[in-house]
Amino acid sequence: MSINYRLITKTNLKYEQRVKVIAGIIFFAFTLILIRVGWLQILHGERFLQLSQTSRLRLIPVPNPRGLIVDRKGRIVADNTASFSVGVIPESCTQPEKVFYKLKKVLPRLNVELSREKVEKATNPFRPVVLQENINLSRVTYLMEREQEFPSVVILAQPVRNYPQGKLLGNVVGYLGEVNKKELKRFSILGVEAGDLVGKTGIEKMYNTYLQGEKGGRQVEVDVYGRASKIISEKDPLPGNTLYLTIDLDMQKIAREEMGERKGVVLIADPFTGEILTLLSLPSFDPNLFSRGISGEKWEKLSRHPGDPLENRAIRGEYPPGSTFKLIVAAAALEEKKITPSTTLNCPGSYKVGNRLFKCWREEGHGKVDLKEAIIHSCDVYFYQLGLKIGVEDIIRYARLFGLGKATGVDFPLEKRGLLPTPAWKNQNYKEPWYPGDTANLSIGQGYILVTPIQMLKVINAVANGGYLVRPHLVKKIVNIDEEVVFQSFIEKDKVPISDTTLNLLRQALEGVVKEGTGWRAKNKVVEIAGKTGTVEIEGNENPHNWFVGYAPAENPFLSIVVLVENREEEISIAPQIAGKILSRIFEREQNVSSYQKKNR
Amino acid sequence: MYPLTRRKIDKYLLVATLVLTFWSIFHLYTISAEGSWYYFQRQLIWISCGIFFLFLFCYLPTQIWSRSAYFIYLVAAVLLIVVILKGEPVHGARRWLEVGLLRFQPSEVAKIALILSLSKMLATQDEIKWKTILLSFLLTIIFSFLIAIQPDLGTSLILFSIWLVLLFVGGISLRKFFILTGAIITLFPIFYSFLRPYQKMRILTYLNPQKDPLGAGWSSLQSKITLGSGRLLGKGIGGATHTKLKYLPQPLTDFIFSSMGEEWGFVGITLIITAYLIIISRGVYLALRKSNSFSGLFAAGFTVLIALQAFINMGMASGIMPVTGVPLPLISYGGSSILLFLSGIGILLAISRET
Numbered sequence: 012m013s014i015n016y017r018l019i020t021k022t023n024l025k026y027e028q029r030v031k032v033i034a035g036i037i038f039f040a041f042t043l044i045l046i047r048v049g050w051l052q053i054l055h056g057e058r059f060l061q062l063s064q065t066s067r068l069r070l071i072p073v074p075n076p077r078g079l080i081v082d083r084k085g086r087i088v089a090d091n092t093a094s095f096s097v098g099v100i101p102e103s104c105t106q107p108e109k110v111f112y113k114l115k116k117v118l119p120r121l122n123v124e125l126s127r128e129k130v131e132k133a134t135n136p137f138r139p140v141v142l143q144e145n146i147n148l149s150r151v152t153y154l155m156e157r158e159q160e161f162p163s164v165v166i167l168a169q170p171v172r173n174y175p176q177g178k179l180l181g182n183v184v185g186y187l188g189e190v191n192k193k194e195l196k197r198f199s200i201l202g203v204e205a206g207d208l209v210g211k212t213g214i215e216k217m218y219n220t221y222l223q224g225e226k227g228g229r230q231v232e233v234d235v236y237g238r239a240s241k242i243i244s245e246k247d248p249l250p251g252n253t254l255y256l257t258i259d260l261d262m263q264k265i266a267r268e269e270m271g272e273r274k275g276v277v278l279i280a281d282p283f284t285g286e287i288l289t290l291l292s293l294p295s296f297d298p299n300l301f302s303r304g305i306s307g308e309k310w311e312k313l314s315r316h317p318g319d320p321l322e323n324r325a326i327r328g329e330y331p332p333g334s335t336f337k338l339i340v341a342a343a344a345l346e347e348k349k350i351t352p353s354t355t356l357n358c359p360g361s362y363k364v365g366n367r368l369f370k371c372w373r374e375e376g377h378g379k380v381d382l383k384e385a386i387i388h389s390c391d392v393y394f395y396q397l398g399l400k401i402g403v404e405d406i407i408r409y410a411r412l413f414g415l416g417k418a419t420g421v422d423f424p425l426e427k428r429g430l431l432p433t434p435a436w437k438n439q440n441y442k443e444p445w446y447p448g449d450t451a452n453l454s455i456g457q458g459y460i461l462v463t464p465i466q467m468l469k470v471i472n473a474v475a476n477g478g479y480l481v482r483p484h485l486v487k488k489i490v491n492i493d494e495e496v497v498f499q500s501f502i503e504k505d506k507v508p509i510s511d512t513t514l515n516l517l518r519q520a521l522e523g524v525v526k527e528g529t530g531w532r533a534k535n536k537v538v539e540i541a542g543k544t545g546t547v548e549i550e551g552n553e554n555p556h557n558w559f560v561g562y563a564p565a566e567n568p569f570l571s572i573v574v575l576v577e578n579r580e581e582e583i584s585i586a587p588q589i590a591g592k593i594l595s596r597i598f599e600r601e602q603n604v605s606s607y608q609k610k611n612r
Numbered sequence: 613m614y615p616l617t618r619r620k621i622d623k624y625l626l627v628a629t630l631v632l633t634f635w636s637i638f639h640l641y642t643i644s645a646e647g648s649w650y651y652f653q654r655q656l657i658w659i660s661c662g663i664f665f666l667f668l669f670c671y672l673p674t675q676i677w678s679r680s681a682y683f684i685y686l687v688a689a690v691l692l693i694v695v696i697l698k699g700e701p702v703h704g705a706r707r708w709l710e711v712g713l714l715r716f717q718p719s720e721v722a723k724i725a726l727i728l729s730l731s732k733m734l735a736t737q738d739e740i741k742w743k744t745i746l747l748s749f750l751l752t753i754i755f756s757f758l759i760a761i762q763p764d765l766g767t768s769l770i771l772f773s774i775w776l777v778l779l780f781v782g783g784i785s786l787r788k789f790f791i792l793t794g795a796i797i798t799l800f801p802i803f804y805s806f807l808r809p810y811q812k813m814r815i816l817t818y819l820n821p822q823k824d825p826l827g828a829g830w831s832s833l834q835s836k837i838t839l840g841s842g843r844l845l846g847k848g849i850g851g852a853t854h855t856k857l858k859y860l861p862q863p864l865t866d867f868i869f870s871s872m873g874e875e876w877g878f879v880g881i882t883l884i885i886t887a888y889l890i891i892i893s894r895g896v897y898l899a900l901r902k903s904n905s906f907s908g909l910f911a912a913g914f915t916v917l918i919a920l921q922a923f924i925n926m927g928m929a930s931g932i933m934p935v936t937g938v939p940l941p942l943i944s945y946g947g948s949s950i951l952l953f954l955s956g957i958g959i960l961l962a963i964s965r966e967t
Contacts, residue, residue: 026781026908030896033777033912034892034896037892041892043932044927044932045881045882047932048873048926048930052877053843053844053878059837059841062837062841063854232853234858
């Protein structure tokens with residue numbers, strides 16, 4: 012060390028040498044620059060050129076309006092509006108405080124502190140920072156007219172799905188949400204990109220392909236602020252198609268009013284075509300909540316709600332059918348010739364199967380009753396005996412013939428199938444044999460059996476229309492922007508293999524149910540109704556579910572109805588009463604029914 | 613009274629200077645948007661004035677500068693104090709003084725004033741004593757300090773470097789030189805702690821520009837894209853899309869090198885660097901010829917100033933130096949910088965004409 016040190020200090024450089032050292036360093040430094048620039052321009056030039064092109068050329072998507080959803084008469088169920096937000100561009104916002112205080116005079120809710128923080132934290136100085144969303148139109152126009160006074164402030168418009176019917180059809184139409192990976196693959200042909208909205212549930216999901224439309228695009232040259240300076244090529248957006256629901260808003264509203272705050276389902280349909288005129292599933296939700304970005308708190312409330320408002324219980328709710336199932340047991344008995352219409356069985360109020368006593372709902376019993384009377388008064392003991400005569404296999408076979416235990420084919424996502432229990436099923440799931448008691452329970456629609464309200468609609472439709480299983484559906488037609496029909500609902504019909512005599516007897520019995528039997532609360536002065544009630548005891552809840560499935564007018568039906576009240580709070584059989592009120596209000600007004608009547612043969 | 617000048621003007625130096633100057637004004641024209649000739653027109657005026665000074669100083673005897681060196685230093689010091697007190701803040705820094713319609717940066721005057729005074733102080737000394745070193749340090753630190761608080765860190769550091777170079781060339785013993793450099797290296801961390809947050813940010817960004825490409829690393833990244841996308845032959849005259857669409861920040865001043873690279877490609881960049889090397893070679897040749905006289909030291913100091921600024925600016929544009937806002941000599945837009953460099957070249961030309 013010391014030697015080196017001495018060496019350096021002793022040998023002082025001459026002036027010339029010193030200048031040359033400096034000159035050498037400079038030449039070296041400049042060579043370095045030249046190499047670096049060569050590395051950038053020659054070795055990596057292509058990459059940088061590409062980077063420059065991709066930032067310069069931008070494909071600006073031109074959003075297309077999503078298709079409208081309207082009811083059968085063309086009244087709006089879902090359309091599009093704009094939602095306005097106010098933002099600032101951080102790069103040009105030199106005096107944020109001043110701008111914010113000025114803005115606050117127009118937008119009183121604006122939080123100056125928070126806004127300043129947002130602007131300070133902005134990562135891209137050229138991308139607008141949203142300060143406040145959902146600004147009403149008058150404030151937007153005020154700001155737009157005074158553009159000069161608010162430099163760096165921008166108004167951002169966003170298309171927003173709007174559901175003017177709100178809760179009334181929430182769990183029918185569904186809602187939109189950001190596209191996921193799977194959907195992205197499916198809809199990419201329509202120009203759907205990450206971040207776009209697609210139907211997530213309900214009709215919005217089922218018919219997304221028709222409703223989505225196609226995004227347009229514009230290839231533009233943009234400057235750093237994203238301002239387009241030159242359009243290079245263009246493709247027009249294609250609006251989504253207009254979807255006509257089979258729903259009749261008038262009837263839907265009547266059903267809503269009559270159900271009140273009860274939990275449950277109302278289905279009204281045209282039994283001949285399967286068109287669903289009313290699908291009410293309560294509780295419901297307002298899909299508009301999702302359109303403007305649902306808050307975590309509200310989402311929590313909706314998804315944890317014990318009533319499951321997001322579910323469509325008409326199609327996805329599974330319940331024991333209760334006494335409404337007696338229709339099918341009766342049909343099976345007649346068809347399999349186990350009894351004749353005049354065969355009577357005694358009801359002392361209870362019936363012993365094995366060593367278990369099965370009770371009739373009427374403690375004092377019904378005495379000797381025939382099939383029709385047994386249906387009218389919903390005699391349980393009669394049906395225990397009948398069921399045991401028929402046997403579980405044949406009961407299930409007939410249930411299947413009526414479309415239970417399988418999807419109805421309704422145009423709604425993720426339909427539930429219910430459950431038809433068989434000895435084999437029981438053995439598999441409970442490791443237990445099928446007891447005669449299980450058959451007795453099944454005969455009155457209790458026990459393991461589960462159905463969805465829409466399946467019961469299909470059953471009652473078949474009774475009303477002369478024995479045909481028709482596919483219930485929610486969409487009537489879809490028309491494009493030029494009013495050309497691009498989708499027409501179709502009627503799928505299957506004859507249930509039962510005779511007309513059996514069917515006629517069932518219909519007479521159903522008339523009797525309302526006239527003099529358990530469904531008397533459906534009786535009204537306007538229209539004669541036929542139908543069957545059902546009351547289902549639920550384990551762990553003292554309030555039973557209450558069914559009514561029926562049709563009107565009884566003689567020449569053209570509307571069918573299913574009412575299900577979950578855990579009814581009334582002491583009385585409320586479902587037939589609600590059905591009666593709904594149908595009488597519908598039939599009161601000629602215009603409500605004339606169109607269905609005319610069509611009827 | 614003054615010795616007669618006998619030599620002809622240094623044509624290489626003059627031509628290289630004029631090539632860069634005219635090229636820059638032409639470039640300014642091609643990257644201006646149609647109809648917005650504000651910067652172009654102003655720069656044209658500044659360059660005209662600058663060329664006037666260049667020729668004026670070229671024919672003035674050089675003794676004037678050595679005699680008035682300390683006086684010029686005083687004037688510059690006053691201007692620096694005035695700018696601190698009364699300067700117009702632009703982007704948060706007080707660097708400009710407004711005189712009527714004109715706006716200029718006293719720090720540019722300070723550069724030439726410091727080179728003149730240091731050259732005078734250190735000229736023709738066999739051994740530079742600690743006392744002289746201390747005095748020269750005082751001259752430097754006063755300017756450095758006044759400029760650093762504007763704040764203009766780049767210029768402040770440049771002045772410091774000039775001081776070191778002139779001490780070295782002026783003949784300071786290597787022992788003293790290493791003691792000084794050692795001291796500076798030790799003091800650097802303390803100096804860093806005095807930096808403003810945005811200055812620290814720039815240094816950190818320089819170390820990793822990709823980390824936040826839309827934030828602080830934006831300038832550096834965009835500059836590299838602009839420069840690199842020019843490839844070998846450039847995008848052609850007026851074809852500098854990345855510059856014109858404003859992706860490149862400060863395209864007239866800090867990053868004019870990148871935008872010239874975009875338009876003229878590697879060929880153009882090679883020409884620019886060649887022109888600088890010609891100017892620098894002539895300066896070095898002059899410094900050698902004039903030995904450690906006032907003229908020789910001034911030639912060395914001023915040449916190093918050009919080289920240093922050119923290196924920092926080009927290094928910053930190509931992403932090997934932090935973004936400091938040092939203008940590219942003779943090319944960047946800005947009246948003060950243009951006047952300073954053309955005047956300085958004028959003095960160099962005058963020195964070259966001396967026998």
